[in-house]
Amino acid sequence: MKKTRHDLLLIVMRISITQAFVFLIAGMTWALPAPGQELLDKPVTIRMEDKSLKTVLSFLEEHTSARFVYSPKAVQAERRVSVHVTNQPLRKVLETVLAPMKIRYRLVGDQIILSQPKIPEEKTPEPPAESSAMPEAPEEAADRTLRGTVTDAAGAPLPGVSVAIRGTTRGTTTGADGSFTLRLPEEPVTLVFSSVGYLTQEQAITTQTVFSVTMAPADRALDExxxxxxxxxxxxxxxxxxxxxxxxxxxxxxxxxxxxxxxxxxxxxxxxxxxxxxxxxxxxxxxxxxxxxxxxxxxxxxxxxxxxxxxxxxxxxxxxxxxxxxxxxxxxxxxxxxxxxxxxxxxxxxxxxxxxxxxSTGFQMPTRVPHVMNAYEYATYLNRAKVNLGDVPRFSDADVEKFRTGALPSTDWWGTVLRKRAAIQQHNLTLSGGKSEGTKYFVSLGVLNQNGLYELSDFKRYNLRVNLDNQVTKDFRVSLDIGARHELLSQSAIGDGIFTTLINSKPTERPYTPDSIAVGGLGSNGQGLSPIGLTQQSGYSKTTNDVFQGTLQATYAAPFVKGLSANMRFSYDRFFSAAKTFNTPYTYYVFDRAISKYTAFQSGGGTNLSEGTAQDARSTLQVSLNYDRTFGNHGISALLLTERIHYAYQNLQASRVQYISPAIDQLFAGPDLNQKNGGSATETARLGYVGRVNYNYRERYLLQANFRYDGSFNFPNGRRWGLFPAVSAGWRISEEPFLRSTTWLSNLKIRASYGQFGNDRVAAFQYLSGFRFGSGSVIGGSYQSGLADLGIPNPNITWETATNTDVGLEFGLFNGKVSGELDYFYKRTKDILLPRNASVPSTFGATLPYENIGIVDNKGFEAILRYQNQVRKVRFSVEGNMTYALSKVIFMDEPKDVDARIRKTGQPFDQFFALESAGLFQTQEEINAAPVQDGNGNKSIKTGDIRYIDYNGDKIIDGKDIHKVGKSDIPRLVFGFNLSVSYAGFDLTANFQGATGFQQFLRYDPFNLESNALAMFKDSWTPENPNARFPRLYAGLKQNNRESSSFWLYNATYMRLRNLELAYSFNRFAAIKKAGFGNLRVFASGNNLLTFSKMKDFDPEAPNIEPGSKSYYYPQMKTYNLGVQLEF
Missing domain, CATH: 2.170.130.10 (TonB-dependent receptor, plug domain)
Structure with a gap:
């Protein structure tokens, strides 16, 4: 059966899908790819003065579908040439450029192979190809014959590779199938393999008669x-x-x-x-x-x-x-x-x-899960925490021992309720091809199916993309792009709250009664939420998103003004979302040990339904003129563009509560009492004008100036328009004559830029007076609805403006084997919108408007360094990158008399301000001598409690001792390390990423309401454990230990193995090609596989857990996949 399905799939995929698809989607037809004759007949217009041959050939590659294959050394690719041809066939351009240099060419497929006739060359069998009339060099006598093949890293043959015996003029080039034959002397020789776009290699040949070599691509980044x-x-x-x-x-x-x-x-x-x-x-x-x-x-x-x-x-x-x-x-x-x-x-x-x-198909698991106490640990440490609070133990010594031996249950709620592995599948099918003179097409269909950690959670996504390009005439091109996406998101009605419940749930309770009914119990009174009931019986929340994106573009190249073209692009995007949440009550049981009986409880809240829809539409119109010409050694390009954006949004919501029955999840089935509905709509627009001019001299000295003149609906007349200019310059030092002949320096460029840009992503219409609907007051003992004033408007509100300076260095060494970039940046953002709530008394009596008063500085540096090479058949590349960025508040509204210790001005963005911890109290004498922490002479303070520093020296710990502590929660330094290795069909890629220079605030209250605690709190203070990580345990809220302080700040530095993939390609096997495959590749991959961090119970990228919160987050996931890639 499997074989039948497999054969059927192959048959279906190999039928004439091209014609059927284009007939249905585009109603267009196209011809088969142009043969070599048509390639050489393609019209070309080129004007270049005193440019390198390499530059000319790169231009021809960009403006035709040809690819030139040559040895830069053999054809002297740095020789300067001049060419002025208008609308002539490519063959005429080649004759004009190559004939004076005595360079011959021949066409193999869409590759044009260049070579010099002065190198004696062995005849290599090739398919029929058009060639220049230059004569072949005569053969030289030799003593033995070497046959070989040259391929790229993926195993594809490389035609036109120069193969020469080092120190001689004897050599040949590879044929269309990458093969070559060369006669060698009896003694050992060294062969030199060279081809444009690939690193030159040398291979020692002793007695071999058959030989193969794999070429690694050279750095062509500058031509990209x-x-x-x-x-x-x-x-x-x-x-x-x-x-x-x-x-x-x-x-x-x-x-x-x-x-x-x-x-x-x-x-x-x-x-x-x-x-x-x-x-x-x-x-x-x-x-x-x-x-x-x-x-x-x-x-x-x-x-x-x-x-x-x-x-x-x-x-x-x-x-x-x-x-x-x-x-x-x-x-x-x-x-x-x-x-x-x-x-x-x-x-x-x-x-x-x-x-x-x-x-691909695979599964996901959490990167980090919180380790909570088991039943024995919970009973032991809860008893201790209650005694520390002056209460009696919750469990008897006999029960504690039963938990230890397993006579009483110990439930792992996390493992019971959640999936150990959540399945994930991704599939994509693409169709592409076409002809430059007709229609080119790209079609993509994608499916993602991702399960969540609990039963009712999953995400499904369907993607479609169709990009069509039609060359209507020589000067007129039309493009149509269509993108669509359908998403389905499902989860339980409680959402991520389940993770908080799982951590807090008592491990001493069984998950089910003997009758398989869910059990709950979180609070000290034995009542609470059931983790199983929450995930399986509490209802559902479902969201459907539909996205449509369409773009029509037309480009006209004016034949009457060389280099001038006009472009029009119109897009229309539509988004629709529908959300529905149905909360249903459920029954759960709590076991009362005193009477050895289960008691039934009903979850609160009743049966409630809420539904909502949201939709928006965005249209964008861009019209531009482009000019691109070269005049001798001078290159100039210019852009003028206008852009108009229109956006409309609306939403609706409705809800009903206290349904009689959860059997029908529709609005009509709910009672009219307390029903609610609402909705809103908005419409906005933007208009902008763009200009840009680029100039280069000999592609050595580079200048650019640009601007944008923007109008935004967010601001009043007179403040609505903003001008944002920028200038930049570059110097390609490596193109200077005194460095051009340097063999070890392939690129050296310095660049600098200065300019402004803006930010209008702020609340709209703050310059208008208005009223807020849905407000009201209690008058005469009853609530009266009405309108409320929105606050004081600001008729002078305008843009936030950022001024940016950037200086960069780019370099390449040893034919691109080593390359890198360095950047220093400084950005000052001013006129940031902030209210003056701090400097104006709270008794002012009105909502203050936002004003353009804030200033933030942001500066830092970036660096990236790459190394790529090939050693024998092993090709590899290594890359390291880093970004250091520090944002600092230069001005924000603060009270004039605010103490410098809590002033945010001058401090890093999102800096923590809290009490500073001095560890834990160890003796009563330390408590007696310490500043007052509890407002009552430290009578409630005990050994093992957190000790705070009296920052202002007034012998009292209070808000006046709060000051800057630690670092912010924004990484100051992020870095990445990327590795790629390929050998004999295998390829391995790895991506490591990390961050440092930041902290996370994470604090829990263990045993509050007798809930469970994280296992890390076992390392809490006792007289026998004075150097504990955590303070003395309490079965409740101990205010002294709950203060926001540096005690709860964690070093969040981490490094992850973000991505890892190991693959094998079968395209080197003839059987694969005979089966009709262009390529067959299998792979195993993973994401977030390893995390290195001092934070063991929390993911280092987790959100801060604020003081007084016992919330937990949906954990980050690691993924394992197996997959296949097929090409037909």
Whole structure:
């Protein structure tokens, strides 16, 4: 049966899916890929003066589908050439450029192989190919024949590789299948393998007659095109601070949330994942730290349009680019102050239809789980805690002994209620191909199915992306992009509250009665919540999200003005969400040991239903003019763009309570009494104008100036528009004549930028007077609804403005084997909106408006260092990156007479302020001599209680002793370490990430209401254990030990093995190709597999647990996957 299904699947996948899909979706047709003749007939316009041959060939690669294969040394790729050709076939351009240099070319597929005739070359069998008429070199006599093959790291053959005997002029080049034949002398020789885009290798040949070699790619980063604001640029020409990662890196050990896949892989990006809850695991995403008191999130654009990216399928992504400084981000003006993230999705490429499938299945487990006390430990330490409080023990010595021996139960609530492993599956199918002169297409279908830790929790996601490009005429191109997503999120009605219940539940209770009814009991009176009832019988909460995204784009290249083009892009996005929560009561039992009987209880709250919908629509229109020309040694490009954004949102809510029966979960079934409904709507718009000019001289001296003039609905007339300019410059020192011939220096560039960008993500319409609906007062003993004043408006409210300075250094050594970047940045954000609540008396009597008064500084540095090489058949790369960012409050509203010890001005952002601990009291004499901590002469203080420092010296511990303690909860230094190794079809990738320079505030009250306690509290103070980690235990709230203090601050430094993948590719086997596969790859991967941290019971990325709180969070998850990738 399995074989039948497998055969059927192969048959279905190999039928003519291309024509059927395009007929249904696009109604378009396209031709098969162009043969070599059509490639050479492609029209090309090129004007370059005194440029290197390498630069000319790179230009031709970018503007045609050809790929040039050559040895830079053999063809002298740094030779300067000039070429001026208008709308001529590619063959004419090649003849114009190559003939004077006596370089011949031949075409193999879409690869054009260049070689010099002066090197005697052995004939290698090749398929028919068009070639220049230059004569072949004669053979030289030799004594033996060596046959070999040259492949890339994935096992694909490499044609056109130069194979030469070192120290001689004898050599050859590989054929279309990567094979070569070369006659050698009898004595040992060294062969030199070289090809553009790959590292040159030398291999010793002694007696071999058959030989194979794997080539490692060279650093071509400078020739890569990176996405920047409203366009693209060559990496070598970028003068701003930009980090880029290719989509292929995101599909290695993929995570359900795309944002988490970026962690540790890009400089300037600081992410913190505080939850592993399916569908709710978005991390905090900061670019170079915090710089405002409000929204610090980066602006995210997908294919040029503002959209969320966390839920995208990683198989759709071509690249992710982060714009970090003003030079790169100022073109986004009012929304760019916190950085910009540009997501580019994949598009179709020239060639036959390619079908790819990637699928994986696995499971998830918590990275850290809290270790709670078992029944024996609970009974023992609860008794001690009650005695310390002056109470009698809860359990007799006989019962304690029974817990120890197992005669009485000991329940692991965490293991009983939660799944030990939560299943996860991901599947993706893509279809791509097409023709440049016709239609190119990329289609992606993705499915994610992720279970949660408890029975009613799961997340399902379905992704669709269709990107179509049609070259209507030589000068006119139209693109249509469609993205859609459907999400289903389910959980119990209590949500994450179950984790608090699990920690607090008494281990001395059985989970079920003999009749399999849930048991509860958290409080000292024996009543409370049932963990099983909460997860299985308390009702449900379900949310459905539907997303549609459509973009239509047209580009016209004006033939009457060379280099001029016009572009229009219109997008329409729609989001709809429906949420429903149905709370149902349940029965649970509590065992009374005094009478050896179970007593029934009903969970409180009754049967309640709430439903809500939310929907929004966003339309974006961009119209731009682009100009790009080269005049001799001068290159210039310019952009003018206008952008209009319209946004509309509305929501509805309704609820009914105290249902007679939980049988019907619909609004009509609930009573009319206390029913509620509500809703709201809003409509906003933005308008902006963008300009940018780039200039370069000989691609050596680089200048850029840009601006954005933005208008926002958030501000009043006269304060509504803002201008955000930026300038930047770069100097490619390695292109200077005195360094061009240097063999060890492949790149050296310094760059600097200065500019401004803004932030308008603040509450809207603060400049208007208004009223709040739904308010009321008690008049005459009854509640009267009415309106309430919104507060004092501010007619002068305007933008928050950030001024940014960035200086960077980029370098490459030894043909790109070693490369890196260094950046220093400084950003001052001023006019931050804050109310003057501190300096104005609280008796003022009105809600104060927000004003542009706050100032925050943010500065730091980034560094990244890479090394890549190939030793024999082992190819590897190592990369380390780090980002240091420190945000400091320069001004915020504070009382004028505030003590310097608690003044936040001048302190790091989110700095902790609390009492400072001096350890634990060890003797009564220490207590008697200490400042008063309890307001009553320290009469309630006992040995083993926390001791505080009298910071102001008044002999009293109170709020006047609060001051700056520890560090903030924002990492000052984040770092990543990435490793990639491949050998003989195997490839291994690993990503380590960590953070340091921050602390977490984590405090619990063990045994409050006789609930259970974390096992770490076993290390609490006793006369026999004076050096304990925790203070004396109390079965209740001991106020002295509950104060916010440095005692509860933890060093949160950590390092994780974020991603690990081991894979094997079978494409080197002929049987795979005969079966119709372009590639077959199997892999095992994992996420968050290892965590190194001093925090053992909490995840270091967990949210702070505030004083007085006994809450717990949905734990972060580690994932194990097995998967397969197929290409047809």
């Amino acid at each position: 095109v990176v996405v920047v604001g409203y366009g693209t640029q060559k990496k070598a020409d970028v003068t701003g601070s930009v980090s880029t990662i290719k989509g292929d890196a995101l599909t290695k050990a993929p995570t359900p949330n795309l944002a988490n896949s970026l962690t540790g892989k890009m400089t300037g990006v600081i992410t913190t994942q505080q939850s592993g809850k399916p569908g709710f695991d978005d991390p905090t995403f900061l670019v170079r730290g915090k710089s405002t008191f409000g929204d610090n999130g980066a602006l995210v654009l997908v294919d040029g349009i503002e959209r969320s990216f966390s839920r995208l399928d990683p198989n759709e992504i071509e690249s992710v680019t982060v714009l970090k400084d003003a030079a790169s981000a100022a073109v986004y003006g009012a929304r760019a102050a916190n950085g910009v993230v540009l997501i580019t999705t994949k598009r179709g490429k020239d060639g036959k239809t390619k079908i790819s499938y990637t699928g």
